[in-house]
Amino acid sequence: MVNQTIDQYNQVIKACKQLFSRKSKDYGTAWRILRVPSITDQIFIKAQRIRSIQEKGQQKVDEGMKPEFIGIVNYCIIAIIQLSMEEDAPMEIPYEDLEPLYDRTIEEVTTLLESKNHDYDEAWRDMRVSSITDIILMKLLRIKQIEDNQGKTLVSEGVKANYQDIINYAVFCLIKLDQDQS
16 A cells, blocks of 8 residues: 555655756746745635635635645645745745755655654545645644744644645645545
8 A cells, every 4th residue: 555655646746846857947936035934825815715615615716626636746745845945045046056955855755754644554545635724724823823923833743844844735635636536
């Protein structure tokens, strides 16, 4: 089952990275203007929309939940990259320089996935997409609180660890949504 998870995970990340690459070619790194709390709010908007669709059972905008989960993955990666950038880093980053940052972030998150998946015995497979969405929203509220506290925590993980968890949860949702369509 673990190999299946890694294969499914890699397929989802491949789709996320393809969209990230295309948008980078269209828009460059315009997201560099955003402060990290603004990126957090952008992720929150996407997660809140997913929850709204789940609760209402319908949507008025044509994009469904899958593109929103992909957006959550990519915005979390953007947030982690933004956190790692020096204050005086250039606004525009060529894709050739950006791609290794994306890949390094995913490597770290995949390692985290493998460790947690081992310890939790793939519990996510028995969860509902709606419950995972709620967990993503909870983690975003935690991040917002940490940001409001200027990054200070007493016993909690920092914002990067929460973004990494959100990436993994969003990927799990995309895997589950793909399986539901099969």
